[in-house]
Amino acid sequence: MGNRLFGVVGRLAMAAGVLCVPAASFAKDVVVHAGRLIDGVSAQPRERVSILIHDGVIQEVTGGYLAPAGYEVVDLTGKTVLPGLIDCHVHLSINFEAPIINYLVKTPPTDQLVTGISNSRALLERGFTSARDVSGYTPVVVSLKKAINANKVMGPRLWVSGGMIAPTGGHGDMSMGLDPALHKPEWDDNVVSGPENAIELARSRHKAGADLVKIAISGGMASDGDDPRAMLMTDDEIKAFVDTAHALGMKVAAHAHGKTSVEHAAALGVDSIEHGTFADAETFKLMKAKGTWFVPTLQAGFDLGNLAAAHPEMLSESGRQKITTLGRLTGQNVLTAYRMGVRIAFGTDTRPGQNAHEFVLLAKAGIPPMAAIQMATLHAAELIGAPDKVGSIQPGRFGDLIATTGDPLADISVLEHVEFVMKGGDIVKQ
Template identity: 40%
Template sequence: MTRHALSAALALACLAPLGASAADYALNCGRVFDSRSGKMLDARTIVVRGGRIAEVLPGRVEAPAGTRAIDLSGHTCSPGWTDLHVHLGSQSSPRSYEEGFRLSDIDFALRGVSYARKTLMAGFTSVRDLGGNEAPHLRDAINQGLIDGPRIWAAGKSIATTGGHADPTNGMNSALQHLVGPPGPTEGVINSVEDARQAVRQRYKEGSDVIKITATGGVLSYARSGDAPQFTVDEIRSVVDTAKDYGYRVAAHAHGAEGMKRAVLGGVTTIEHGTYMDEEIMSLMKQKGTWYVPTISAGRFVADKAKIDGYFPEMVRPKAARIGALIQDTAGKAHRSGVKIAFGTDAGVGPHGDNAREFVLMVEAGIPAAYALQSATLHAADVLGVSDQGVIETGKRADIVAMPGDPLTDITATQRVDFVMKDGAIYRRPGQEP
């Protein structure tokens, strides 16, 4: 589908008025989460001017001249959250596999308009979309103010190997595969170091912001293995080195230990899922400074759905039951080992808008609530390589969310966000339906 056609389709979604209101504000917060220290501060007044944080004043003060006061005295204010692993163009259902043959990129883009808004209203002001042709177009439409949604770092098409997780011809019968032909680097499928360079350059051509590789088999792909390694170390290094030429960082989907090891040795920035991560991998990740993005909620979701007859194809069902149930335990072990953890849900596997459930599952895994909140703020900004978000400080982006209660004492408070500001514009206020 052409960029023009996708852009036209997204424009159709802009007939309803947007939810944001832009002005200069003084937010009177009952508490403020300090993402640098991981501590909760008492009452603060956050002054927002021109989409940036102008001042952070102690206590509740009168709104400075030219600002509008917003009473959040019963709330905790936090830097806007970042979900580092979403797929905004899709959402799992028993029809997902046949929809890939029936629907076009435009259909998925239009669905993404709704999913993007749900994500923003849940308190996630930034996301990394790790696989979807529609994501760069959603990003552009949001940046142009045409639709409401989080700031997007878009991977575009994930890079796979032949038959691997993210090979677009998986599940096709032989006649159909013969008709469409074998996918290559343009379609994000590689089998050599040279292919790897071409695939990254194609993602650059298509406007991606980040590169994603599928370093092992996957749970939901129509293929037998969910954990076998699918790249050589040299292929991964070729991806990473070429990505650096364009200022890109590389995220690696990986369940199996050998594929994870190759990805870390190859220089990726993040390991996504990490199901069978062992002590050797944890030690290597600490040595290399590799981040871990667990996506516990997606693991829990697929494990639950695997119990339902007909939800997944029979080739997929045992993988979902076996692998999905393990991720939460792995996340707890990784944290205790000292692996750096950043926040991601794989939303699109589970429902969009429920992203904050990941906080609850992280705490259940033994990760402290403060660290969980840091994983979606300061840590996420580090993964993205940006310094102007993830903290509430003078000069930073005015990405601020608020919720009743104290998430450090009750992490479920994160699921009750009722104030959302992105770049100084208010998208949701207390008492307003999302």
């Protein structure tokens, strides 16, 4: 069943991709003249810089405007150039316009893939040239990643987890709150019961082509009937996921709101905490000691707060109550974590188009603009495990870059409207 479905969605990806392949299949040699360069690594911007890109990969970054023979000049002398942005928490195959459970019940995997193709293009055009997809039906998001890598579909470079795995009745158990007769067979693959089962699920994600494993340790906010402050997964299960995933070269991302769930995840070697809503200074001390990444997703809290106020009918009664009583995710814990030296990577948990608003929320929380930019470039690449390929403008990295006329260090909201996007040396938007 799984293989047959995989074949169907794979062929659909190829068919749909024909309509939106970038003009150049093989990148030309280009030299980008950057009026100002924020390279993702340096603490200060540089002025008047040339970025030489050969076969889609950055070859050299040097002062002054060079025009070597055979290189096409891309004139960004009036702009600030930055590395392509990275969102470490997206769900590209999910349509956020509908209540998620309605979407999942009514949408077959083939249509989920079409949603993913459309969202991928939208995200890339907003300046996100890489992303980590941390839950979607496994064969769908793996097909999407392959189609993008093969240049058949326009989108960011993807690292995907496949379906998020939750304990029975937890955040991610899609049957929760439904008539038991309403059930999709693939949902069983997202529910864990015991460490032996955790080992099998982590291995099956690897076999299916996922790059990381996503687990839901605490309950969620919008989901029906689970408690975000409660730790729902056992230590044995978490440890089995971590050990198995790490042995296979995969990282583990954990959805965790409650303080206890975040601390257990960090102590057991989980690589990144998603949300971390109720983490405090004690939690962050442990995360810093363990080197655990924090992906705050302030935009998710912002979106849910707005949704509960404007469209309560889009939420279940329990979801609406949790959001209104537990409040919007606060920026305060991000600032605490930042000041304590916790590693923070940019992630949003939102629909394409809203992603860069996370920068505005980080700024409101008190994060300096350059630090926020590095969370979405260098540090995001480190969390993903590919700082040698993406996240900075240095020799050896892909020619993934964006540009804006405004000054993001003075007003970071200009990143919500980037004017120029290049991926692998190909101009995507200008």
